[in-house]
Amino acid sequence: MKYPQWLKRIVIIALIALSIGLSSLGVVLLVAKLSPPPALSVPQTSVVLDIAGNPIGERTPGGITRYWTALADIDQDVVQATLAAEDAHFYEHNGFHYSRIAAAAIANLKAMAKVQGASTITQQYARNLFGDMSKTWSRKLREAYVTLQLEMHYSKDEILEGYLNTIYYGHGIYGIEAAARFYFGTSADDLTIAQASLLAGIPKGPGFYSPKINMENAKKRQAYVLSQMVSAKVIDASDAQLAAEKVLHFAPKKEDIRVAPYFQDTVYQQLSSHLHLTERQVKTGGLRIYTTLDSNLQKIAEKAVAENLSEESKIQAAVVIMEPKTGSVKALVGGRDYQESSFNRAIQAQRSPGSTFKPILYYTALQNGFTPATRLMSEPTAFPYDEGREVYRPGNYNGYYAHRPITMAQALALSDNIYAVKTGLFLGTDQLIQTAKKMGIDSPLKSVPSLSLGTSAVNVLEMTEGYSVFATNGRHVPPQFITRVENAAGEVIYEAEPTSTQVLDKDLAFLTTHMMTGIFDDRLNGYTTVTGRDLIPLLTRPYAGKTGTTNADSWMIGFSPQLVTSVWLGYDEGKTMDIPSEKAAPKYIWADIMEQSHKGRPLRAFQPTEDTVPVAIDPESGLRATSDCPVQRVMYFEEGTAPQGYCSLPTAKKANESPLLPVEEPKPPWWEQLWPF
Template sequence: MKFWQIYKEATKQQKIRWIKKWGLIASGSLVLSFIGLLLLAKLMGPPALLVPQTTIMYAADGSKMGEINNGGQNRYWLPLKKIDKDVIKATISIEDKSFYKHNGFDFKRIAGALLADIKAGSKVQGASTITQQYARNLFLTHEKTWRRKFQEAFYTLRLEMSYSKDEILEGYLNTIYYGHGSYGIQSASRYYFGKNAEELTLAESSMLAGIPKGPSYYSPILHEENAKKRQEIILTSMAEDGSIKKGKIKNAVSEKLTYVQEEDEEVAAVAPYFQDAVMRTLKKELNINTNSVQFGGLRIYTTLDPHMQEVAEHTIENRIIDNSNIQTALVAMDPRSGDVKALVGGRNFKESSFNRALQARRAPGSTFKPFLYYTALEHGYTASTPIKSEPTTFAMADGVTNYKPKNFKNRYANDFITMAQALALSDNIYAVKTNLYLGPDKLVKTAKKFGIKSELAGIPSLALGSKAVGVLELTNAYGVFANGGKKADPVFITKITDSKGEVLYQHEYESEQVIDENKAFVMTDLLAGTFDEKLNDYTSVTGSSINHYLTRPMAGKSGSTPNDSWMVGYAPQLVTGVWVGYDNNEELHDVNDTGYSKRIWAYFMEGALKNKQILSFEQPEGVTAVTINPQNGKLATESCPVTRISYYEKGTEPVEFCDEHGVSKEIKEKLEKKEEKKGFFKRIFSW
């Protein structure tokens, strides 16, 4: 018996030693595991805060023009200093009173919650800290498994070790769900009360702080009674904390709150085709992927001028009066910078998102002629160069094909006209003769210099705009004339920042001198002739139907084909192109169809520049002004019934006086003196 007792005692001691031994091993392992976990969390560094956020587009004046979000989830990021203090106090009071004291886990609260759950026999009380909730919102699902709880604890450690308490609180308030598609306090504040999160009252702050516990159950819109009870609990908690005085509870609870349910504007509600152009720029030119745009909370600053855009849309709506399927596109740019100020790609974005300003390619007709006549200036032509306008059949180089262009309504001068008249009257015979004389390949090269990227061909009809181009590229090409020969590429985006204001992209403005400055100014004068009825001849100048609308110096050219109607032109600070036609290439029906583009252009230009400084085109030093007879391009005399000031590169201006209406004695004497100064051979040559 004594032996048995000794054996039992020895066995007991052995068990105690075994328990102690393995207890120490287990404890050590736990401590080492915990230390290892801390080291791992430290080594891994801060977790990437991949929080989906709403991307916002801004117009040039800083106004918001559109948003891009994730499936109706509105998310904005506000720095903590821009969030109302009562929201912060209310959130901490109800969600995590010891937030600034613990290191991510409130063990006292955990113990209390466990005890409460045991007593109730079910889970009745939560113990998650703000950091834990933030970790869950950022990285985890809401499934209730031990694996998810371990991951949550690990992310909580990483957050606490890598970010300050204020940074964690800021992140939490910007990511928590407040119901009705609103993530973050700014979105919630705008949705429920129509104001920014820094403008909330105590009553509004305490109401919003109660929603995350049950976004549907505590929604003041769906269940106001539940929300009011929760609000009172929060206010009482704040008073107990000393965050507010007890006397404020009653006032805040009794304050009548108005819920505006502010729905954010749909994406593309403002300037939808312009926004489409911005999206294309982001993806194709700046290589910003779709996920970054949709979820990255970017701030995209654009070149859009809201006033000009409104004028463009209003003009199109009020100038196209029929209900047919006729379509239009308009692009307006600052030729000095390339900034696109307004863009319309169709009559109704909801019915058709096809962006005709960017995607359509249509024959430009006579709007292509300025590039031909610039080429002519490079090869010795001037505004006074005469060519005969008459029905003409051109035999092609193959010896078989004939080309017989026609003027509008088969009207011809059947006489010589000047290049200034040819452009103003849009004479096709003069254009084709000039193209063939110079060689069509030269026109192709010139167009490329202006930035025309569409495929062209060196054929006679290219002078009449037979090859399709885009509205944006043609408008930008005219901007070269307006900008003194300098080409600036189209700009839609000036700057992109992340949600915290860090600059991700900044546009650097630059321009390139692609054509001669003097010749560019001469071309502007020629294009201004479109509106000058002093150049009328066998028909009226093509701008005669709209020149009475224009109140400032402008230059431009209209163009038409059976299927397309164009008008492109500019003032010194704005160049605009307008196209009108049918998507299916249906022929234009009547005078209204063909006249829309001119009227839209004129009304838009005047409306867009209203109250803007009236600027004149700046004359370079290498250009001289001469008074001529517009009917023959010769120097005008006192006898000429009509005179016009025309511009020439110095050394190319006409020297011959007009003698069609008689020569005054004074002019005759000048001519005789000039003849006397000439040598014999020069006189013979002149003769």
């Protein structure tokens, strides 16, 4: 039988076309196989966690919320519900369900519109990965190619895991973990059949089937999912009936309130400055950022500020709580209302520390031969400086003076300014600045006589860092906010390695600490009362500390062996503080924080170092106490530096009868003979 020429040509052309098609398909398949597999990573929400591992904040990519959860950690009910609703033959096909494609094509042709879809889970995942939702042939071809790659390079379980973590559930929520939290306030491994079937129905049309938009539509879709689960024999009809009738309770709308927002801002800044992560990496990397924050201490600090300040007042506050041995910043308050102002006054504000700077001065004095019993005259004094071209006339609070020599221990407890300036001028500001730098105070300090009174601006965090050096007997541990960072795969990309450096003499650091306990000891009362006297009835364990006040700032910094807490109050505009209760408030905020923070902690005292010795001293004369002395306080000295003289009855009587008048003194020590002030 002879075939017509034209038929032969058609057959030849068809065979050539078929060969070209098969060859092209083979090339496509080969290229898909040999090309690098498509990256499964997608933008994910980064989570910040406190010291207990509880989430306290998030950074989201483009306003969306997405977490990555391993398939093994996703409840099987939601896995089965998703398969039943979206792709019952997922584990059987190679990425394309050809019979569904044919059926959908016929249905769409009959209706002359798209009324039925045929995308498999793999195809939907491919679409989710490159994020192009346009209805173009180029998009469809790209989707098909990525589908091939996914099926060639990854297992079915890996594809299903990726799909469940990238599918959209409405309201800016991507992935099953985020959906479980958003809709039901639970995790993806703890969903019931009723919850799972409702969630599995949402991706078909989040704007139509979200229960927070239309509950009737959501329940109809849930009924369909449950019927598909019954057909797939993953649940029976009775389970489906119970799930359909189950009354679901949805999570309330999440308030946009961040825990410790000023602390979190500091964490994000350090991710950039210390770990060199870009903002995009932080926002889209699905990081788990473990921090030092103790949420309980943060609440205590915020509550103490709120309860001790008037709501009507415009005064601002800053608090830092730090663990001295580890440098862990346990709490940070950078202002009274983050929504009103995100300016972090604990770190960004530079304020004069006032008399809280004096312990640094007195440590430097101990290095230069002073002792806690060293006495200097407390009286109005003019101090010439700059080769006599300038004169500095400091004054004591309320114009009170002893008009007689007082000890360093008493000068610190009473916050005597004359003693401080005399000491500073004797030492020279260079030594004082050097000590401050060793302790972590990096702000520029002016070399002027008033530096001894804390007139150079610093920030609250670095003063906390400095005081922590006293609490650790001279060891410097830099402040730490981040303990560990993990990427989306759970791999540790950063782990903190705290450093500890001995920067001060341990004996002299302890002597300074012990002198600082004096602000809470009535035995050091003199021409005025100790600055922490009002707090004595409120405190239940040993603390060391110092108050500080300028015209525009009020401070209280103090510590136990376990915690250091700094409190600052002032106005952003730098206006003067004229309300007495506001000036005093830092002391009460500090006391509230310390007492509440130490509940449940063991009672610990400051332990003397090996080369220091305790000696009972008469605070008035600075001599060794005897039975003639009405008041005694144990002071610590380096071995061989304690006073050798003893307090006598006449001296004690004179000191008590005329505390505001000078007393006859023995020959002055060497530094007073060389020094005219």
